Amino acid sequence: MFRYVLKRLWGGVITLFVVITLSFFMMRLAPGGPFSKDRAYPPEVLRNIEAKYHLDKPVLVQYWIYIKRVVVNFDLGPSTRYSDRSVNELIASGLDFSAKVGAGALLCAVLVGVLSGLLAALNHNKSLDYIPMSLAMVGVSVPDFVLANLLVILFGLQLQILPVAGVDEWQGYILPCVTLGLIYASSIARLTRGGMLEILGQDFIRTARAKGLPKRTVLWKHSLKGGLLPVVSYLGPATAGMLTGSLIVEKVFNIPGLGRFFIDSAINRDYTLAMGSVIVYAVMIIAFNIIVDCLYGVLDPRVTYD
């Protein structure tokens, strides 16, 4: 198992490298640089600024400087747009908000999804099965910005009980987390139902019931672990999605999270900030995928790693 983790970590590092390199050169390929858009600087000032950010050196040298700085110092560099703050600072502040929204969404998604999936599985082919599953079908199809706006209109405009912009108060987190969470809850509900139904139909469950074990024990102790396996493996990409899907949620609810930095920096050609955002996202996605894969092995004793 340990060797497996090492192998995955190594794969993750390589992927990260590919991501950094691709993004780096893609950004450089674009016409225009970080300082070409706004106020025309006198040429001497421009030269000084470019020297400060190493933009006057050949691309490969810039690449090497960047890699060295990131790997050795964990310093993502100064931002070209927000000239008084470093990328590390900006990302830390954005990550603070994005992580909170993401965590809340994850909680909502898992709670709502697993519970409704269980409900559906235990009442197979009865109305308590169809209703949650139909809602789940809607949740899977509806785009996040549509759901976000619907909730805003419903709770913010008509009923006027929840704030719809900004997160100055803790209530401001409710709508964003619920929006993001519900969409993933739909997939989780479907997966839970499918997984539980499959496990509950197996012989060993029938044996347990025949032995006279109380339903509760049969459910919690024996079937839950197996039934939740597909959910666990889905949680990897799902968490990644919640972290990146927050792009939309942050825009709708005006949350100063990472997503805003990412998009704006790509448009403004703020090389360092864009690279920094990409790296942070990529690291989180890779890390979650690895964690989930290891968790999979813990939950299912049949899984072996070679």
Next chain:
Amino acid sequence: MDAFLRLLRNKAAVIGMLFVFAMVFAAFVGPAFQQYSYEEEDLDRANNPPTTWDVQKFSEGTGIQLNAADFKKWGGVYWNTKHYLGTDDLGRDMLVRILYGAKISLTVGFLAAVVSLLIGVSVGAVAGYLGGVVDEQIVRLIDTLYSLPYMFFVILLMAIAGRSFYLLFIAIGAVSWLTTARIVRGQVISLKNSEFIEAARSSGTGHFGILAYHLIPNTLGPIIVFFSLLVPRAMLEEAFLSYLGLGVQAPMASWGSLVADAQNYVTIYPWMVVLPGLALTLTLFSLNFIGDGLRDALDPKLRGKQ
């Protein structure tokens, strides 16, 4: 084929198909019947709602001057007879805008899915057929690409390379071919050693002939199913990009960009956001039902069970 008949028995899929046909028809033929073009502005009638409880109160409450002659009362509510779905902030008719958006969204979604399909089928079939080292390397490539956070590259690509219409669906298609390739490769591998392939080979058919005329046509089942799920996914990604401002450019409008344009006014003029969002959701919904229905109809395990 009996699979088609099975599909027709799935009520949800049939309703889905009818809806999609209706939407496609309306999108491409509809504007010919409309009195307004999608860019015709009528500033006197800007921000008109499709319905309202009371014309007077609406004018007083929001400050928008409504022309009382436009509205007819029916069933206790006033309906806008001049612009059935209301107007946007420049007085453009929402119904026409939504139909126009339908044309763009559907076209981009479809074309992106086609691009994705072409790349995926080619790579998957070649990998599966050739086997050996080539196959191994391609699989490794696919796995690496799989773990890349591709959304970033699409966003980066669109932010950087400008927003040409062609680039949009090529970009979306180019990052979503991975699963198609995997599916096709699996199919090809399982069919590679069947007898009819052996017969074709011994009758002198070259490699390309076997691939094109025998293998790929026999993998068509899962490919069609996957295609019908690729289209809604591509549409969703296009809507996502347009919402972020990186998709289609004005004056073109897709459903995503329509929602984005009106996002800031959602609490004041909710219809501008809800109506395109609803159109998008219903279309995605229908497409997903069609996909599910196709999958059930073509599933060999269910054959003969009806």
